[in-house]
Amino acid sequence: MSEIFGTLFVYLAYPFVRYALVVGVLIALCSSLLGVTLVLKRFSFIGDGLSHVAFGAMAIAAVLNVSNEMLLVLPITVICAVLLLRTGQNAKIKGDAAIAMISVGALAIGYLLMNLFSTSTNLSGDVCSTLFGSTSILTLTKAEVWLCAVLSVLVVAMFVFFYNKIFSVTFDESFARATGMNAGAYNLIIAVIIAVIIVLAMNLVGSLLISALIIFPALSAMRVFKSFRAVTICSATLSVVCALLGMLISVLAGTPVGSTIVAADMAAFGIFYLIGLGGTK
Amino acid sequence: MALITCENLKLGYESMVVIDDLSFSVNKGDYLCIVGENGSGKSTLMKTLLGLHSPISGSISMDEGLVQQEIGYLPQQTVVQKDFPATVWEIVLSGCQSRCGMRPFYNKTERKLAMKNIVRMGLCELKKRCYRDLSGGQQQRVLLARALSATQTVLLLDEPVSGLDPKVTADMYSLISDLNKKDGITIIMISHDINSAIKYASHILHIGDKIFFGTKDEYINNNIGFTGENAL
Numbered sequence: 001m002s003e004i005f006g007t008l009f010v011y012l013a014y015p016f017v018r019y020a021l022v023v024g025v026l027i028a029l030c031s032s033l034l035g036v037t038l039v040l041k042r043f044s045f046i047g048d049g050l051s052h053v054a055f056g057a058m059a060i061a062a063v064l065n066v067s068n069e070m071l072l073v074l075p076i077t078v079i080c081a082v083l084l085l086r087t088g089q090n091a092k093i094k095g096d097a098a099i100a101m102i103s104v105g106a107l108a109i110g111y112l113l114m115n116l117f118s119t120s121t122n123l124s125g126d127v128c129s130t131l132f133g134s135t136s137i138l139t140l141t142k143a144e145v146w147l148c149a150v151l152s153v154l155v156v157a158m159f160v161f162f163y164n165k166i167f168s169v170t171f172d173e174s175f176a177r178a179t180g181m182n183a184g185a186y187n188l189i190i191a192v193i194i195a196v197i198i199v200l201a202m203n204l205v206g207s208l209l210i211s212a213l214i215i216f217p218a219l220s221a222m223r224v225f226k227s228f229r230a231v232t233i234c235s236a237t238l239s240v241v242c243a244l245l246g247m248l249i250s251v252l253a254g255t256p257v258g259s260t261i262v263a264a265d266m267a268a269f270g271i272f273y274l275i276g277l278g279g280t281k
Numbered sequence: 282m283a284l285i286t287c288e289n290l291k292l293g294y295e296s297m298v299v300i301d302d303l304s305f306s307v308n309k310g311d312y313l314c315i316v317g318e319n320g321s322g323k324s325t326l327m328k329t330l331l332g333l334h335s336p337i338s339g340s341i342s343m344d345e346g347l348v349q350q351e352i353g354y355l356p357q358q359t360v361v362q363k364d365f366p367a368t369v370w371e372i373v374l375s376g377c378q379s380r381c382g383m384r385p386f387y388n389k390t391e392r393k394l395a396m397k398n399i400v401r402m403g404l405c406e407l408k409k410r411c412y413r414d415l416s417g418g419q420q421q422r423v424l425l426a427r428a429l430s431a432t433q434t435v436l437l438l439d440e441p442v443s444g445l446d447p448k449v450t451a452d453m454y455s456l457i458s459d460l461n462k463k464d465g466i467t468i469i470m471i472s473h474d475i476n477s478a479i480k481y482a483s484h485i486l487h488i489g490d491k492i493f494f495g496t497k498d499e500y501i502n503n504n505i506g507f508t509g510e511n512a513l
Contacts, residue, residue: 179379226411
């Protein structure tokens with residue numbers, strides 16, 4: 001046991017490991033916040049769709065040799081998020097179909113661009129790390145850590161500020177509209193927050209696994225807790241704990257960060273599911 | 282003066298007209314039932330009154346004292362709400378949302394108002410319970426309490442008793458009737474149930490092939506959609 005802690009301390013002495021842990025915790029916190037809203041609004045897959053868009057944007061950034069990828073990836077993802085949630089209401093192509101269309105389209109274009117223009121010698125390695133996140137979190141620079149930290153704080157602040165409004169719009173959009181709330185504007189805010197979260201979370205788990213980060217904590221919390229507030233708090237806590245656990249295990253055991261975190265989330269879901277079953281009896 | 286006046290309304294979606302040339306008015310303290318077959322445009326009319334849908338032509342004018350924020354609405358339940366993790370308290374309080382404006386949190390007055398409506402609907406013991414664990418009738422009362430948090434003037438109800446058993450239905454009707462008689466809240470209700478509409482309402486609006494608007498007595502004498510098997 002002491003041997004394990006010894007190894008851990010050796011690793012923690014490296015600044016990049018500490019950065020990774022800080023960023024990981026912040027991202028996990030943000031990503032879990034809107035999970036409840038997305039699950040209940042039947043938008044579970046929007047995370048997946050948007051992350052593929054972010055992947056495509058990243059490919060474009062790589063081709064254009066943009067120094068700071070986020071500056072390009074973030075706006076593109078935000079625009080797509082707005083479009084997707086907009087079309088959800090009265091478009092010719094309905095919600096899930098639109099998400100499927102945009103997500104596979106962006107994935108294909110992204111890979112195509114990377115293949116055609118890439119200067120890297122290890123193309124499949126690059127693609128793999130963008131999709132599954134593998135080691136990228138350990139190579140973060142100080143500037144990226146700060147950017148992540150600022151964006152996460154912004155996301156949390158926005159969520160707290162609009163908490164009651166997000167609740168109203170999620171629970172009953174037509175009532176909210178009927179009583180004079182500008183539901184469209186709040187949907188827009190939700191879309192923007194999601195997009196920011198996706199771009200942040202891509203660093204941690206890669207674009208294929210983001211949905212797990214958003215949805216698992218919310219679903220686990222919903223098994224056990226009965227009020228919106230408790231579910232939100234529980235899913236945020238759970239997400240942070242799982243991310244921390246996942247990262248530590250991955251550092252010690254040398255497993256890929258993203259999939260280890262998701263595995264931890266799945267285990268937590270299993271436990272909460274059982275607790276929920278016991279609770280209803 | 283009439284609270285809500287509709288003149289020569291033409292409602293529909295894109296090229297399809299659902300209701301044509303509809304005029305009626307609702308006065309303060311009225312209990313209006315909107316009846317008609319499926320697809321006759323009842324829900325469309327409701328959405329138009331709520332400002333969720335704009336009419337093709339015609340006008341809706343509201344009394345000056347009545348603003349959008351003062352309309353309470355009891356919608357039909359959505360799938361989303363069936364497994365929503367929220368307590369009764371959280372839901373009733375969310376009815377106060379339109380009073381908040383940009384303020385992010387509820388203040389004392391709003392909490393008091395929500396509590397008052399919980400008591401009014403007899404939900405005290407259920408306050409901390411989860412909405413999805415309640416029975417159909419209890420859920421409707423929660424939504425009614427929420428609607429009351431939003432308004433003191435007008436309540437629009439979209440088939441408030443659908444899916445409820447006869448006893449709960451009767452309770453619900455008398456609850457609504459009390460709100461109308463004791464608290465003077467104007468009620469506009471969509472209903473399938475013509476018999477109950479006649480029993481409780483003061484005015485009837487029948488939409489369909491023929492449009493009728495008038496008081497309950499006029500409606501009974503007029504006999505529209507009120508033939509043999511429906512007449513009690």
